[in-house]
Amino acid sequence: MNNKEKLFSRKSPPAQSARMVETIIGCKWSVTVYHLLLNDINRPGEMVSNVEGLTTKVLNACLKKNVEFGILERIAYNEVPPRVEYKVTNFGNKFIKIIDQLEALQTEINLTE
Numbered sequence: 001m002n003n004k005e006k007l008f009s010r011k012s013p014p015a016q017s018a019r020m021v022e023t024i025i026g027c028k029w030s031v032t033v034y035h036l037l038l039n040d041i042n043r044p045g046e047m048v049s050n051v052e053g054l055t056t057k058v059l060n061a062c063l064k065k066n067v068e069f070g071i072l073e074r075i076a077y078n079e080v081p082p083r084v085e086y087k088v089t090n091f092g093n094k095f096i097k098i099i100d101q102l103e104a105l106q107t108e109i110n111l112t113e
Contacts, residue, residue: 020069024095029054029062031103034088034096037072042085071095 024030032054036047044063048054063086066072071092077083088096 023065024069024071025099027062027065029058030066031099033059033062033066033072033086034099037086037088042087044084044086066092 029051032051033047036042036050041047041050044056044059047059048056063072063074067074067086070089072086073089073092075085075087077085
């Protein structure tokens, strides 16, 4: 075996899109959050109370990552008590369609096995 130069190095950072997909899919709650938002459950407290096993700490980390990548938008209202809601951005809608296609592909694979 010769010592050809490798195409990829473990030390090189992934492209922005690859990092985004790894980060979002790596958070097992992201897809659940998308389904909640599609069902008009857009406040963090509502999300936690509607999903068994989801904690506020984990949800906040998941929401923060999604906001950083531009998938979700955080809307803070200047009210007492403070109110925060999340909504899917235009980019987020496109991203979620891709995730839906991946889920459909997985279902198709499972049916053919």
